[in-house]
Structures are given as C-alpha cells and as structure tokens.
Amino acid sequence: TDVAPQLSTLIPGNSLPQIIGLYKIYIWDWSNNSRGPLAPDPEVTLIGITINPGQTLVVPNSGYDIGSGYQVMVLYANESTITLKYTREDNVIYGYTLHADRICVDNNLLALYRSMNDQGRSSLPVLRAGQVFGYAKTKEAVIAIRDTGAFMDPRVRKDWWRGY
DSSP, X not given: OOOOOOGGGSSSSSOOOOEEEEEOOEEEETTTTEXXXXXXXXXXXXXXXXXXXXXXXEOOOOOOOSBTTBOEEEEEEOSSEEEEESSSSSSSSSSEXXXXXXXXXXXXXXXXXXXXXXXXXXXXXXXXXXXEEEEESSSEEEEEEEETTEEOOTTOHHHHSTTO
C-alpha cells in the first residue's frame, strides 16, 4: 500500500533521526533568476536531523513502485545534494519529492546520474527503498519534502513519521 515517504527510515536500522534544526526555504524568483523571500507557508520547510558523520542515508520506505520494485528516481544530484522523486515524471509537479542536502552523495550514484543527465535525461537512475543514496558529511543532514510541488512541513507525524 502506498504511504507518504517515512522519514523515520532515512537511517538504516532502528536509528530514529532526531530533529535538531528547523529552517525555511527561499522562494526562487524565476523572473530575475535569483533567490527571493522566505516562503511564508508552511512554518518549517526544512529539518536538520542528527546523524553521525559517515553514516549511510537510504531511500525512505513508502510502498510506492515506479516500476520493477523501484521507489524513486534521481531528479538531481551533485556532491552534497540529491533530489529523489516518487514517480517517473522528470519534474516536481506531481507526487512526492525528497530533497537531502549537506550530505555526501554516493560517488557511483552521482557518476551514473551525471552520465544519464549528459545523455539527455531520457532515463534517470532509480533506487529501491532502503538503497543507499549518500552518507552524512557532518552531524546534521538537511531534509525537505514536497507533495505535488509544494514544500510541506517535514515534522508532521501523520504523514512522514507514522508510528512516532
């Protein structure tokens, strides 16, 4: 059954991440191609979670299947940021999108993403729930989640932290 991505499953095992930072995103001003004001809603759009440097980060469980048992597609990646999409569309307009920042993206995954991106994005890397996408760079990783394009409050238990 499909459920929202469970942020409690970002760290393998029974390590429930603790929220240690609350942040807001800036709205992008597309007309000036620059950072605009802070988003007015929701109150929090990014959370910092505590993690040990070097610890693995994995695709959160959701129950979604975008084909052949895969749950997410990599929409964007660089050395310290990754965007995972819970559908096969190459945009954040429909479905859930997870952003992780201040991390070390797995080198093999980053190389694969860059290769597929350079080849025109006709297909992009896909991952299964629980598959490693990166590692903690410091004691805090920053996480944001979108639903149908809109940034959501990642602290909401009924959506992202069921059972906690």
